[in-house]
Amino acid sequence: MVLSMFSGLSSFTCYPLLVSGCSALLVTSLQEKPPSLSSFQAPEAASETQSFLQQPAGKPAGPLDLSQLGEHELVVREEKRVSISWSRDASPAPLMRTSGTTSSASNKKSASPESKLTSSSDSSASVALEISQGARKKSSTPLKSSQSDGSQVTVIERETAPTKAQLHKLAMSESEPRQKTEIPKELQDAVKIINNSLLKKLGSKPISSVSLKTAKTTIQDHWFRNSSTGTSNAHEVEDYLDYFESLSVPLLEYCVNLVDKNGNTAMHYAVSHGNFDVVSILLDSKVCNVNQMNNAGYTCVMLVSLAKLKQPAHRTVVERLFQMADVNIRAKKHCQTALMLAVSHGNSDMVAMLLAAGADINIQDEDGSTALMCAAEHGRVDIVKHLLSHPDCDSLVQDVDGSTAFKIAWQAGHRDVGLLLYVHEQMLRSKLPNRGDSARSSLRQNRQPSH
Structure with missing residues (x-):
């Protein structure tokens, strides 16, 4: 009956301990110790297990014959466990890796006991090295490892980080002055x-x-x-x-x-x-x-x-x-602005920066062309879209020939650009039905004579 009560204790492995006719079970506590070289060596038979079964005098101790146990008898073994606590951060502890290849691993199987002991020492040192370096291995800050005998936890501490005052003092410290350029006599x-x-x-x-x-x-x-x-x-x-x-x-x-x-x-x-x-x-x-x-x-x-x-x-x-x-000054020749020059050269980045700086999108040059007309003539779809998205963009402005940006794009064969301009024109006409043809008068007011 006792055996069935403790059948769920899978963490215990049975070794010779004979309890006869008992209703209570003595379970020894498990002692956790930090890893050492002996943890990676083959344990000795005498130190691995403590047997509570008295052997007959003159008869060598051997494995217990389980067939001699009664129905209500239980066999329990005490084990020693090794635990490593990772305290540097929340990342997983490093895996134990060996530097050898598959072929070298197969050669180790046939190595002598001395070589096995050396290999165990090397693996123990590599594990200690990985623990001291940390899981991420990104920081070169020296670490301190504090561990006491019999302790259950290995504590790894980082050097104290500099304070804000120290960082500020370092930033404000005077650097070596730069050598000045000598002015010629x-x-x-x-x-x-x-x-x-x-x-x-x-x-x-x-x-x-x-x-x-x-x-x-x-x-x-x-x-x-x-x-x-x-x-x-x-x-x-x-x-x-x-x-x-x-x-x-x-x-x-x-x-x-x-x-x-x-x-x-x-x-x-x-x-x-x-x-x-x-x-x-x-x-x-x-x-x-x-x-x-x-x-x-x-x-x-x-x-x-x-x-x-x-x-x-x-x-x-x-x-x-x-x-x-x-940014709205017009050149002496052809009266073009910086926005028109950026559009004609396809510099969309500069177009956006000029508009953000307050460039007038509807200024006309000596031919009555606007930045939108320049983009339509060259078929620059991205720039046309950007200009049309500006709230002050007027696609109904006409040049000296009476052409709008839509007509210019259509005549140049840029159908995709022409479709965008046509939709924008129709939207403006629906909003301003009584606008009329004021493009030429606007041109006369804004136009600056060339020098």
Whole structure:
């Protein structure tokens, strides 16, 4: 009957313990110990099991003959278990892996007892190493393992993480200062002449026009060579600006907005080369004239509308430029805006950024064309969709020939674009039935004569 009561205790394995005529069962508690080398070695027969059955004197102890047990007799064995507690994180403990291949594993089966013992020691060391490294093995932070004899839990502690105050102190610590760019002596002399002329200092000697022209040429040569190439270093440009500002703010403004024989400034060259680090430095000067046109009648905003942005940081710089500039200025030639140029070159990213910066979507050039007409003529479906989604987009505007964007797209053979424009036109006509043909008068009001 006792046997049937404890038939569900599958965690116990029966070993020789004879209980005769008893209604109670003595179960010894299980002792948990941390892993050791002996845990991976073959246990000795004497230490593995403690037998409570008294053997007859003079007769060697052997396996118990279970056929001699009575009907109400129970055999119980005491076992020792090994438990490892994972306390670093909630991830599973690492699996025990061996570095050998399948063939090497088969060779170990025929190895000598000495080699088996060495292998057991190596596996024990590898297990301890995996435990010290952690399950994820991503952190190189040294770990501390604290374990006491007879303890049931192995505690693995990480080094104390730095506090916020320590991190803040580290971030605010002064780094090694950058070596400043040396300003050439020739440039220093020329800059002082221009600075005296700008400030018109009392008591200073009159400056001849020849001296001023020579000084200006010297400054142009050094300044454009430093700031206006595709490989210009932003730190060197910043050092030059710091030197100019140390003398006077008017001198800084004069040098930043210097033009070459084609009317281009350092900003024109920086956006043309896509050197947005230099663009950012020039914007930081607070004196850069971002609306200045070159001899061809283009501003830096018009030139940057053709650029391709390769990094998120460049996008931030261009957004700053658009906020500081007038994005609706029309070029001297053909009266095109930066939005029209971006559309005609298929630069959809710049189109979105210009519209977000407040670009007028319905401005017309000298032929009466709008940005929508440019997109329709070139069959740029994505840009047409983006323009039509703008709440101020007017697809009923006509050019000097009386054509709308729909008619232009249809004549150019872009049927898919024409269908989109036709639907938009019909929607506008239903909302504005009395609008009439005001496109030509609107063109006369908004049109700017070319120079």
